[in-house]
Amino acid sequence: MSESDDPSYDDESYDATARIVDPGGHPADEDRRFEAALRPRRLADFPGQPRVRDQLGLLLEAARRRGAPPDHVLLSGPPGLGKTSLAMIIAAELEQPIRITSGPAIQHAGDLAAVLSSLAEGEVLFLDEIHRMARPAEEMLYLAMEDFRVDIIVGKGPGATAIPLELPAFTVVGATTRAGLLPAPLRDRFGFTGHLDFYATADLAQILTRNATLLGVESTPQGIDEMAGRSRGTPRIANRLLRRVRDYAQVQGNGIVDLSAARAALRLFDVDDRGLDRLDRAVLDALCRRFGGGPVGLSTLAVAVGEEADTVETVAEPYLVREGYLVRTPRGRAASPMAWAHLGLTPPTPSAAGTQLGFGDIEGRFGDSRSDTD
Structure with missing residues (x-):
């Protein structure tokens, strides 16, 4: 390796991006270069998330002292909190290359077998959105993570033969925004699970x-x-x-x-003083002005703001619920008093709201045990 190719820095830190094997599935080159330039290179430089940072530091230091790859790592949390950055840091701290792919890119067991069979000793495999892997690939990953081998099926029907393929020891770093969708057998293969919270x-x-x-x-x-x-x-x-x-x-x-x-x-750019953007305010405005504060079904609310229901549920709703602007009830979504105040509107009295929406009283609006099927 020439001096210009040396992935180490003057401060003795290690640049994992210099040895990315497969950057497939990432955004355009310009965006990737921008993000890579801003990513911290060492765990000590990673801001926020002190508990996860300390736990990972212990895990990686113990692995270095043993001279063996660390346990597999699962990182969960909302988008944009640094799961990819932590995966890059793990590889950098271990001074190993990192192979990057994503769950949606692995739709067949053969896709995963091709990736696993090309891994080197100690390499880090980063699986973004791991909960979106196909089920046959998940089942192959169980065996690979636990026993470091995969079974390649040759032929079909009664004449099919399973050929075991031994793999070098490696570390899987999985990232997911919806940890609950991971099957329990896959979740149990990870020796460490870190949940990333929103930053102060x-x-x-x-x-x-x-x-x-x-x-x-x-x-x-x-x-x-x-x-x-x-x-x-x-x-x-x-x-x-x-x-x-x-x-x-x-x-x-x-x-x-x-x-x-x-x-x-x-x-x-339509970002107000509380961080709400156009879609957030459109959701609150529709709830308050068109539906009297709700409750209203998700699909009806999505039609009112001209978006898909998945967009409202995954993009706007988490922040609005976390900040207390939106309430998820058994009968649908409802606006909280904070939402009315943020829009500069006066909330209706309980009796007026119940009359307008056809519900008896404010308790009846939120107390129905039926599920939100709209």
Whole structure:
């Protein structure tokens, strides 16, 4: 390996991105380079998530001292919280290459067998959205993770023969946004499970300050805090807002990401002071203005805002529920008093709301035991 190909840094950290074997399934090259440039390279530099960081640090240090690959790792949590970054850090801390693929890309057992059979000793296999793997591939992965071998089926019918293929020891890092969809046998193969929570505003401000420096963007603490407060506790959203505010400051401002530039840019891109975007406000507006606060079924609500039901449920709803704007009831979605206040509206009295929607009283609106089938 030439000096220019050396994946180590002056601070003795290790760059896993220099040895990615299969970057398939990732976004466009420009976006990948942008994300890779901002990713922390060491576990000690990873901001936020202190419990998961400390647990992973112990796991990796113990593996290094034993001179063996660590247990398989499952990372769960909402999108954009750093699961991919942690997978890259795990490979970097182990000084091993990382092979990246995703659950949707593995729809047949043969697809997984091709990946597993090409792994090197100690290599890290990162499976993003692992809950979306096909069932035959999941069953093959059970055996590979536990016994480091796979059975290749040759032929069909009564004449089919299973040929065992031994695999070198490797580490699977799985990432999922819906851990409950993983079958129990697969979940049990992971020796460590880490759940990533949303970030505090102070942690997001630290991330934005670091990334602004890496991007060569001049910023002020007030501008950084404004973006951090509207990032919904998610680093990916924080980085996206940083890019848009940087663009605004370069085109419409003086090139500095300050408070006025941040506010003007976020107003232009429909991000309000609580981090709600156009879709979030459309959902709340439909609930309050069209349906009197609800409850209303998910599909009806999706039609009202002109989106697919899955989009409303997976994109808008988690943050609205977490922040207390939206309530999921047995009869559907309902707006909380916070939603009315955020839109500058006065909530109806319980009797008026019940009359408008055809329910007897406020308790009846939320107390029906029927499931939301709409």
